[in-house]
Amino acid sequence: MNAPDTQPAAIEWIEGGGVTTPGGFVAGGAYAQIKTYGEDPRMDVGLLAATGPCTVAGVFTRNAVTGEPVTWDRRVLAASRPMRGLVCNSGNANTVTGDQGTRDCARMAEIAAEVLGVSSEEILVASTGVIGRQMPMDRLERGIRAIALSPAGGALFTRAIMTTDTREKSCAVRVEAAGRTYHVGGCAKGSGMIHPDMGTMFAFMTTDAPAERAWLDATLRAVTDRTFNMVDVDMDTSTSDTALLFASGAAGGDPLSAAHPAAAALTAAIEAVATRLARAIAGDGEGATALLEVVAEGAATPEDARAAARTITSSPLIKTMITGRDPNWGRVMMAAGRSGASFDQRAASVWIGDHCVLDHGQPTGVDLRLVSAAMAGEEVRLRVHLGAGPATATAWGCNMTSEYVSINADYTT
Amino acid sequence: MNAPDTQPAAIEWIEGGGVTTPGGFVAGGAYAQIKTYGEDPRMDVGLLAATGPCTVAGVFTRNAVTGEPVTWDRRVLAASRPMRGLVCNSGNANTVTGDQGTRDCARMAEIAAEVLGVSSEEILVASTGVIGRQMPMDRLERGIRAIALSPAGGALFTRAIMTTDTREKSCAVRVEAAGRTYHVGGCAKGSGMIHPDMGTMFAFMTTDAPAERAWLDATLRAVTDRTFNMVDVDMDTSTSDTALLFASGAAGGDPLSAAHPAAAALTAAIEAVATRLARAIAGDGEGATALLEVVAEGAATPEDARAAARTITSSPLIKTMITGRDPNWGRVMMAAGRSGASFDQRAASVWIGDHCVLDHGQPTGVDLRLVSAAMAGEEVRLRVHLGAGPATATAWGCNMTSEYVSINADYTT
Numbered sequence: 001m002n003a004p005d006t007q008p009a010a011i012e013w014i015e016g017g018g019v020t021t022p023g024g025f026v027a028g029g030a031y032a033q034i035k036t037y038g039e040d041p042r043m044d045v046g047l048l049a050a051t052g053p054c055t056v057a058g059v060f061t062r063n064a065v066t067g068e069p070v071t072w073d074r075r076v077l078a079a080s081r082p083m084r085g086l087v088c089n090s091g092n093a094n095t096v097t098g099d100q101g102t103r104d105c106a107r108m109a110e111i112a113a114e115v116l117g118v119s120s121e122e123i124l125v126a127s128t129g130v131i132g133r134q135m136p137m138d139r140l141e142r143g144i145r146a147i148a149l150s151p152a153g154g155a156l157f158t159r160a161i162m163t164t165d166t167r168e169k170s171c172a173v174r175v176e177a178a179g180r181t182y183h184v185g186g187c188a189k190g191s192g193m194i195h196p197d198m199g200t201m202f203a204f205m206t207t208d209a210p211a212e213r214a215w216l217d218a219t220l221r222a223v224t225d226r227t228f229n230m231v232d233v234d235m236d237t238s239t240s241d242t243a244l245l246f247a248s249g250a251a252g253g254d255p256l257s258a259a260h261p262a263a264a265a266l267t268a269a270i271e272a273v274a275t276r277l278a279r280a281i282a283g284d285g286e287g288a289t290a291l292l293e294v295v296a297e298g299a300a301t302p303e304d305a306r307a308a309a310r311t312i313t314s315s316p317l318i319k320t321m322i323t324g325r326d327p328n329w330g331r332v333m334m335a336a337g338r339s340g341a342s343f344d345q346r347a348a349s350v351w352i353g354d355h356c357v358l359d360h361g362q363p364t365g366v367d368l369r370l371v372s373a374a375m376a377g378e379e380v381r382l383r384v385h386l387g388a389g390p391a392t393a394t395a396w397g398c399n400m401t402s403e404y405v406s407i408n409a410d411y412t413t
Numbered sequence: 414m415n416a417p418d419t420q421p422a423a424i425e426w427i428e429g430g431g432v433t434t435p436g437g438f439v440a441g442g443a444y445a446q447i448k449t450y451g452e453d454p455r456m457d458v459g460l461l462a463a464t465g466p467c468t469v470a471g472v473f474t475r476n477a478v479t480g481e482p483v484t485w486d487r488r489v490l491a492a493s494r495p496m497r498g499l500v501c502n503s504g505n506a507n508t509v510t511g512d513q514g515t516r517d518c519a520r521m522a523e524i525a526a527e528v529l530g531v532s533s534e535e536i537l538v539a540s541t542g543v544i545g546r547q548m549p550m551d552r553l554e555r556g557i558r559a560i561a562l563s564p565a566g567g568a569l570f571t572r573a574i575m576t577t578d579t580r581e582k583s584c585a586v587r588v589e590a591a592g593r594t595y596h597v598g599g600c601a602k603g604s605g606m607i608h609p610d611m612g613t614m615f616a617f618m619t620t621d622a623p624a625e626r627a628w629l630d631a632t633l634r635a636v637t638d639r640t641f642n643m644v645d646v647d648m649d650t651s652t653s654d655t656a657l658l659f660a661s662g663a664a665g666g667d668p669l670s671a672a673h674p675a676a677a678a679l680t681a682a683i684e685a686v687a688t689r690l691a692r693a694i695a696g697d698g699e700g701a702t703a704l705l706e707v708v709a710e711g712a713a714t715p716e717d718a719r720a721a722a723r724t725i726t727s728s729p730l731i732k733t734m735i736t737g738r739d740p741n742w743g744r745v746m747m748a749a750g751r752s753g754a755s756f757d758q759r760a761a762s763v764w765i766g767d768h769c770v771l772d773h774g775q776p777t778g779v780d781l782r783l784v785s786a787a788m789a790g791e792e793v794r795l796r797v798h799l800g801a802g803p804a805t806a807t808a809w810g811c812n813m814t815s816e817y818v819s820i821n822a823d824y825t826t
Contacts, residue, residue, distance in 0.1 A: 065750030065758045096746050096758065098775040131743020132776050239747050316729075320818055330544020333509050334652050337478030345478045345509065362511040363545050402815040405733055 010175050010265055011272050014183070017172025018154030022183035022208035024051050024248025028153035029160030032143025034136060035091030035129065045143040046088045046160030048204065049116055053082030054248050055255075056124065057216040059224045061241035067095035068105035069125035070240060076121050080213055084122040086204065086244065087112035087144060088161050090189070091129040092136070093200065095239045104135045111144050126242050128163060128189065128200035158187040161202050165190045169280040173272055177265030182209045182251050184269045188277040190284050200238040203228055203277055209266055210249030211256040218258075219267050220245045227274035230306070230395040231282045232314035245270065282396035283378075287403030290322055291379045296336070297392045298385040304341035305386075305393035311339035312382060312395070319400035322380050327371035329357040336384050347387030353380070360387065423588050423678055424685050427596070430585025431567035435596035435621035437464050437661025441566035442573030445556025447549060448504030448542065458556035459501040459573030461617065462529055466495030467661050468668075469537065470629040472637045474654035480508035481518035482538035483653060489534050493626055497535040499617065499657065500525035501574050502553060503602070504542040506613065508652045517548045524557050539655050541576060541602065541613035571600040574615050578603045582693040586685055590678030595622045595664045597682045601690040603697050613651040616641055616690055622679055623662030624669040631671075632680050633658045640687035643719070643808040644695050645727035658683065695809035696791075700816030703735055704792045709749070710805045711798040717754035718799075718806035724752035725795060725808070732813035735793050740784035742770040749797050760800030766793070773800065 020027050027048040035044040058077050060070050076083070087108060094101050094108075105125055113120040127135070158170045172185035186205035205220075224243050249255070256263055283291035294313045299305035312318055315335040321328050329350050337345070346361035353374035355366050380399075433440050440461045448457040471490050473483050489496070500521060507514050507521075518538055526533040540548070571583045585598035599618035618633075637656050662668070669676055696704035707726045712718035725731055728748040734741050742763045750758070759774035766787035768779050793812075 063747065063750040064752075064754070064756065065746045065761075093743075096743055096771065096774070096776065098759075131741075131747065132771070134776075239743075239750060323818070328544075330506075330509055330652075333478045334476065334544065337476040337652060339477075341477070343477065346511075348478075358509065358545070361509070363509065363547075400818055402818040405736070405813055405815040405818055 010177065011269050012174045014172045014174055017185050018158060018170035019048055019185045019187050019204055019206045020151050020154035021172035021185040022206045022248060023250030024208055025049070025206050025246070026051060026149040026151050026153060027157035028147040028149045029156035030143050030146040032089065032139045034089055034139060043156065043160045044090045045140065045147065046157040047085060047112060047115070047144065047147045047149060048157055049085040049149055050083070050246060050248050052248065054084065054246050055211050055213050055216055056083040057213070057220040057245045059220055059243045061238055063239045065096065065239045067093050067127060067240040068097065068101045069094060069127045070242065072105050072109065073124050073242065076124065079121070081122070083124060084118040085112060085116050086124040086126065088126040089140060090161055090163050092127060092133055093129045093131050093240050094127040094135050095131045097132065097134055100134055104137055107137060108140060111141050115145060124244060126202055128161065128202060128240055131239065154185065154187065161187070161189045163189060164286060165284055167280065167284050169277055169284070171273055171276050173269050175265050175269040177262035180251060180253050180262065182207060182262065182266060182269065184273050186273040186277050188281055190281045200240040201228060201281060203243040203274065205244070205270065205273055206246045206248065207266070207270070208248050208251040209256050210251070210253060211247035215257045215263065216245060216247055219270060223267070223271045223274045227271065227278040230310065230393065231278050232310050232395060232397045279396055282398055285398035287401040288398035289401060290377070290399045292322055292397045292399060293379065293381045294395045294397070295383045295392065296386065297383065298387050298389060299391040300342055300389035302391045302393065305391040307339040308336045308341040308384060308386065309393045309395035311335050312384065313397035316400060319397065322375060322399035323401050325372045325375040327352050327357065327368045327375065332382055332384055333358065336386065341386060343386035343388040349385040349387070351383040423590065424682050425587045427585045427587055430598050431571060431583035432461055432598045432600050432617055432619045433564050433567035434585035434598040435619045435661060436663030437467070437621055438462070438619050438659070439464060439562040439564050439566060440570035441560040441562045442569035443556045443559040445502065445552045447502055447552060456569065456573045457503045458553065458560065459570040460498060460525060460528070460557065460560045460562060461570055462498040462562055463496070463659060463661050465661065467497065467659050468624050468626050468629055469496040470626070470633040470658045472633055472656045474651055476652045478509065478652045480506050480540060480653040481510065481514045482507060482540045483655065485518050485522065486537050486655065489537065492534070494535070496537060497531040498525060498529050499537040499539065500557060501539045503574055503576050505540060505546055505548050506542045506544050506653050507540040507548050508544045510545065510547055513547055517550055520550060521553065524554050528558060537657060539615055541574065541615060541653055544652065567598065567600065574600070574602045576602060577699060578697055580693065580697050582690055584686055584689050586682050588678050588682040590675035593664060593666050593675065595620060595675065595679060595682065597686050599686040599690050601694055603694045613653040614641060614694060616656040616687065618658045618683065618686055620660050620679070620683070621662070621664035622660055622669050623664070623666060624660035628670045628676065629658060629660055632683060636680070636684045636687045640684065640691040643723065643806065644691050645723050645808060645810045692809055695811050698811035700814040701811035702814060703790070703812045705735055705810045705812060706792065706794045707808045707810070708796045708805065709799065710796065711800050711802060712804040713755055713802035715804045715806065718804040720752040721749045721754040721797060721799060722806045722808035724748050725797065726810035729813060732810065735788060735812035736814050738785045738788040740765050740770065740781045740788065745795055745797055746771065749799065754799060756799035756801040762798040762800070764796040
């Protein structure tokens with residue numbers, strides 16, 4: 001992954017960094033044969049462990065149907081006790097699996113707890129894969145017990161949660177604040193437009209900062225709303241989407257809270273990691289060849305700005321227009337118009353790349369061949385100004401190619 | 414178009430019927446060279462005229478960005494005066510065209526009014542096609558003036574509004590009620606998944622019943638909510654979607670109102686025509702090979718039922734699963750879960766065709782090869798019971814094939 005161009009000065013990217021870059025974490029992955037693609041075995045179980053008690057915040061899918069692990073995680077996090085680890089698998093989502101699924105999820109936490117010598121109530125669980133199939137518990141257990149944990153194991157853990165992601169998604173930063181050095185690391189797997197049965201987004205982040213639970217919760221929620229929740233790869237919301245942020249405290253000092261002098265710097269570091277993971281997820285959609293960044297400005301409210309940016313990003317007609325390098329800016333207005341954002345079409349302006357194609361409701365007559373040429377890169381930027389207020393939001397997505405449909409249609413259970 | 418299997422007894426389908434089947438209407442179409450596909454000229458201007466003053470109800474797109482004709486029609490209909498005709502073109506939507514577009518739309522009504530010898534305030538306008546291009550007014554005017562109107566011209570009018578529709582969509586019924594014979598006819602062009610620049614849905618219906626404007630408005634709105642508004646071909650809402658219902662009164666008798674003894678029969682006849690047109694639009698999506706019918710039952714409220722049915726119908730993962738004949742019913746739960754409908758996943762059941770795959774939250778273990786075989790037809794039916802109440806809704810859509818993406822991506826302005 002390439003670093004974005006601009007970062008706040010205090011934040012430094014760490015080459016090859018990930019979830020075990022911050023102190024206090026070990027991780028690993030193994031093969032449980034839950035997920036196989038032809039002859040090629042894939043790593044499909046992973047374990048991330050804190051070497052001591054750890055504060056954890058979680059944000060989960062808004063889908064009314066949720067996987068068993070989401071139900072489990074919400075329950076154990078509600079108790080606000082320190083946590084010790086996270087066990088993951090890919091290949092089976094343990095979702096809509098009835099009473100058997102509930103028992104299997106609890107057993108999965110128990111196996112990880114036995115391996116780590118802790119209580120199962122201190123273990124979080126994340127599963128992604130097919131919905132409606134029972135988990136192969138024997139293979140799962142053998143796999144988890146085969147994991148070797150190490151401070152260098154973040155890369156293996158990242159591979160274990162991948163499904164049809166074409167690139168590993170992990171990164172880490174160092175930030176100096178209030179006289180101390182902190183680290184934030186993270187890894188993710190793609191959401192939507194990925195394999196149809198594995199459309200889940202996982203984003204797991206770690207920091208060695210100590211943190212109060214309330215601050216960690218609020219920070220993760222705010223950062224998620226500006227990053228992971230602004231990724232629209234397709235419009236389907238997985239039943240298992242999970243973002244977790246673990247704070248080990250290995251960096252020492254007072255726990256982070258809103259009043260802590262390092263709070264703003266840590267928030268910026270967490271947002272930098274989350275933004276990079278979100279952009280990586282958007283750019284790695286199944287069949288995608290371009291990252292799409294959509295900026296909605298001039299909205300009456302932040303909610304309107306978010307709605308306009310997300311609706312444009314997720315529109316099939318926008319996504320296919322990027323593939324065809326077709327500067328068909330009417331579609332941008334169509335999508336903004338159906339987003340629910342309030343605005344007057346006679347006050348709106350639209351840019352493709354740096355080209356203004358609509359200026360306060362009047363077509364500019366710019367040479368569309370130039371605009372088409374500006375759509376040829378690996379990253380395409382659309383901007384709309386609604387002329388209705390001061391609010392701005394950015395969303396990320398990708399183009400749609402025939403390969404998306406082939407992959408999703410040619411699959412048979 | 415084939416007639417649906419069951420109809421209320423009093424409603425009789427008329428072979429080859431359309432908008433000029435009811436008395437009091439003439440229509441026609443012509444070539445204005447607004448729309449050309451290679452060497453092949455297509456009919457692209459149409460005129461539907463009432464032979465006398467006519468009551469008209471309209472329902473329009475909910476998109477905040479609207480074409481100039483939508484703005485025009487809303488204004489002239491607000492005056493509640495009798496109307497005399499409808500002028501249409503395909504190939505150019507006259508949308509986001511600035512002040513020039515406003516003038517051109519008024520001029521288009523004026524030309525039609527001159528042809529019919531009426532006032533332009535008695536003329537409705539509908540345009541579908543590219544967004545953001547100025548209308549070629551000279552060609553448009555020559556085209557409109559070349560139209561020959563006749564009582565047999567409904568078929569030409571239907572062709573003039575087609576864009577990449579593969580089939581003409583028109584039908585008509587006869588209904589006997591309260592001692593009198595009434596007719597209802599209609600034609601439509603496809604919505605979404607049609608050519609990217611021509612994703613508009615038009616549905617124009619006529620009846621020879623006389624009608625009070627308030628009853629006609631309420632009836633069209635209610636019928637549209639159960640028919641055209643339940644078609645989800647893709648999730649993009651056109652800026653020009655228009656449904657109009659013209660009542661000429663040629664059948665004689667008292668004007669229809671809620672208290673009229675024929676009101677229920679006429680409503681049923683209008684809904685029969687609208688349902689048939691809605692199903693035809695759904696089944697003729699670009700690249701589609703199957704009609705998808707989704708029934709959501711057991712919802713807490715009618716709004717929940719509608720949301721669940723529509724969300725399942727429009728999900729890309731559902732649409733591609735139909736193409737692959739993949740009985741991946743977890744996606745049905747995923748889509749219902751993100752629809753906003755409230756329900757408990759442990760109370761929900763799912764059917765694919767006649768096969769129950771999830772029973773009160775427990776997978777049934779039915780042989781998925783049998784289920785896959787049931788997905789092979791030209792019409793696939795999905796049913797979900799939310800276990801949350803008494804409400805039911807039906808939505809229609811189509812599968813998604815690679816051809817959809819090719820058509821939408823390979824196009825360049």
